[in-house]
Amino acid sequence: MASYPINEFMIEDELELYPVNIWHWGVKNNYQCFLHWQDSQIIRMNLLPTETAFVTRDCISFKKLHYTCDLAVREQWFVEAKNRGGWKITVAYDPRVVDNIYIRLYPGKKMAECYLLDIDHKFLGCEWTEVCDYYRRMNEKKQALRTRKIQSRAKLNATAQEILKLETSQTEKVSNGHSKRSRLNDMRLHRSAERTVERKEQAWDLTQSSADSQSTLHIPYEVVVQPLSLDDGYVAPHQATEKLRKSRQIKLNNDTQ
Secondary structure (H helix, E strand, C coil), X not given: CCCCCCCHHHHHCCCCCCHHHHHHHHHXXXXXXXXXXXXXXXXXXXXXXXXXXXXXXXXXXXXXXXXXXXXXXXXXXXXXXXXXXXXXXXXXECCCCCCEEEEEECCCCEEEEEEECHHHHHHCCCCHHHHHHHHHHHHHHHXXXXXXXXXXXXXXXXXXXXXXXXXXXXXXXXXXXXXXXXXXXXXXXXXXXXXXXXXXXXXXXXXXXXXXXXXXXXXXXXXXXXXXXXXXXXXXXXXXXXXXXXXXXXXXXXXXX
């Protein structure tokens, strides 16, 4: 209050220029010229703390609550904010209740009362400390939820990576071992099949050969009748079984060639 007008009596009394000191000094010294009558509402409004609010396209926003007033509607503040962008205003508020805030007009001589929109009616009758605590808790919950989501996503990704790594490793092991074993088994089976075919192709079917020989082979022989002789140089004629044996041997030799 450096610009407040003072006189020599104030200087003499070393009056500290605070509103309450000036008031008490004026009452004590009966200086009517320093005492002014004002509406109690205006006095109360000027004693309230002030902070900055924002005029937006939808409302007057103050400490995350939404207000409106007749002055703003009448002068189309919200339409102007929509077309040209919002702006800041100074408002007074009562820390004990959030129902209303006040816009000072004509250097504290008048005020425009703002009231809560329906969207924030749940806060009617609350103190500003309660509203601040509510939004603080909401922010903490949001932050905790965001942290849990990040941790959960990181844990999920880590688990997925571990599973993928394990599956890849097991697949490679199984694939490598199984492939080698499969190739070896296939080679063994192939060789065995080849040997089986070779044995079947190269084996002698003696039963079939015997049947063929018996069905197609005719061995004529003649019976030689010679007179009995006691001569030592006598040689008995060949028996029929001997000729049959030799004939079969020749047949087998021809089949194998």
